[in-house]
Every structure is written in C-alpha cells, then in structure tokens.
Amino acid sequence: MDAATILSAATAFSLFLMCVAFFLTVWRVVRGPTLPDRIVALDMLVAIAIGFIAVVAIRTGFSLYIDIAIALGLVGFLATVALARFVASQGMQPGEEEPPEGRRRRPGRARR
Amino acid sequence: MIDTLLALATAAMIVTGGVFTLLAAVGVVRLPDVYTRMHAASKAGTVGSGLMLLAAGLHSLDGAILARAVAGFIFFVLTAPVAAHLVAKAAHEAGYRLTRFTVLDEMAEARRRAGRKRP
Numbered sequence: 523m524d525a526a527t528i529l530s531a532a533t534a535f536s537l538f539l540m541c542v543a544f545f546l547t548v549w550r551v552v553r554g555p556t557l558p559d560r561i562v563a564l565d566m567l568v569a570i571a572i573g574f575i576a577v578v579a580i581r582t583g584f585s586l587y588i589d590i591a592i593a594l595g596l597v598g599f600l601a602t603v604a605l606a607r608f609v610a611s612q613g614m615q616p617g618e619e620e621p622p623e624g625r626r627r628r629p630g631r632a633r634r
Numbered sequence: 635m636i637d638t639l640l641a642l643a644t645a646a647m648i649v650t651g652g653v654f655t656l657l658a659a660v661g662v663v664r665l666p667d668v669y670t671r672m673h674a675a676s677k678a679g680t681v682g683s684g685l686m687l688l689a690a691g692l693h694s695l696d697g698a699i700l701a702r703a704v705a706g707f708i709f710f711v712l713t714a715p716v717a718a719h720l721v722a723k724a725a726h727e728a729g730y731r732l733t734r735f736t737v738l739d740e741m742a743e744a745r746r747r748a749g750r751k752r753p
Contacts, residue, residue: 525641529693532645536686539652543659550662550671558668558725562675565717566662569679572710573655576686577648585699588690592706595713602717610724 533581540577544570556618561605568598640693647689655682666733668725676718684710 547570550563572591579587661674684707691703726741 523638525637528638528641528645532648536648536652539649539656543652543656546656546659546663556668556725556730558721558728558730559671561721562668562672562718563662565721566658566675566679569675569683569710569714570655570659572683573651573686576651576683576690579690580644580648580693585690585694585696588687588699588703588706591687591690592702592709595706595710599713599717603720606717606720606724609721609728612728614728614730 529580533577536577537574540570540573544574557609557615561602561609564605565598565602568594568601572598640695644689644693647685647692651682651685651689653682654678654685658682666735668730669722669732672718672722676714680710680714 544567547563547566551560551567554560572594575587575591575594579585579591655678658674658678661678662671665671665674687703687706687710691700694700732739
C-alpha cells in the first residue's frame, strides 16, 4: 500500500462519517424544538464544514483551503455570539417550549 | 517510507476526527436538552474539526501552513467554550428548562437566593 491509496481511503471514509454527522445535525436544526437548540446545531454545522474543508484540502493538495477554514471559524464564532445575544435580549417566546418526547412531568426546581 | 508514515499519521488523524464529529452529532441528536446537547457539540465537535485541520497542516509538510493550521486549531479551542458559555447563559436566563434528569442547578439556586436577599 502506498501513501496515495492510504490517504484516498482515509479521506473517503472520513467524508462519509462527516456526511452522516452533517445530516444528523441538520435533523436537529429542523426539529428544534427551541431556539438555543438550533443555535447549538448551527454551531455544530460550522464545525463540520470546517472538517469538510480540511479533508478537501488534504484530498486536493490546495493548502489555501486552511485559510478558508480559519475564516469560516471566525464567522461561525461571531454568528453564535450574535445569536446568543439575541436570545439574551429577546427572552423565551411564549409557547415555544413544548414538552419534547411526550412524557415530561413538571421539572419543579429547574425553573426559576 | 517516510511518505507512507506521513500518510498513515494523517489518515489516523482524519479518521479520528471524523469519528469525533460523528459522535458529537449523535450527541446533538440524542441528548435530552439544550445544555447537554451543547456539551456534546462544543467539545467533541471542536476536537473533530481541529484534528482535521492539524492533519491538513501536517500533510502539507510546510512550516507556514502547519503554523496556520495550529493557529486555527488554537483559535477554535479558545472560542468554542466562550460561544457555548454565552449560549448556555443566555438560554438559562431566558428560562429554557433543564431536562427532568437534572440533579443540580446551581445557577437557579444562586439566583433564587439573590432574589430572596433583595426582593
């Protein structure tokens, strides 16, 4: 086995794993059920996209992709901070939080 | 020989990163509330993408590119906890509930105590 075969197989396998992770996270973005859930899932999507970019950089040999990954990380961090500030200023919307997966009793001490 | 060793190291790093990313996504889907999901996403997800960046820097065998990859990795490791902490604090203050499996909520207790002190 030479180096190119090892790298090709590893990048293909890693791309497959990240595709599965990407679709699982997209399912969480669509499903919700609350706004912070979606913010966390979008942050995770940025991390997965950075992984995609790094693997593509290895596969194609263009090292400029690493700079793109760093820029994407910056933008993702800023977006997460801005959305967190939005949640902090806006508060919880009425009726946003329905009990997930059915059977939830009153979580007495968790509320303020 | 050295090519094969480098390829093996890079392959191990990107497969490990892919596994970490997949586990983080499984955690985001399976865990019960915002705070536990955030714990999976911000730790395992950061390690996954950071390992892949390091692998890309190592694969290039160039000092400048490796330095940029390490700088990006350090940046992600520094910013992911800050972002997760901000989201958690905002969600907790906005009143999003913890799961019913929660055993300790020190922030709510501290807020209740502060509210009783000065009504």
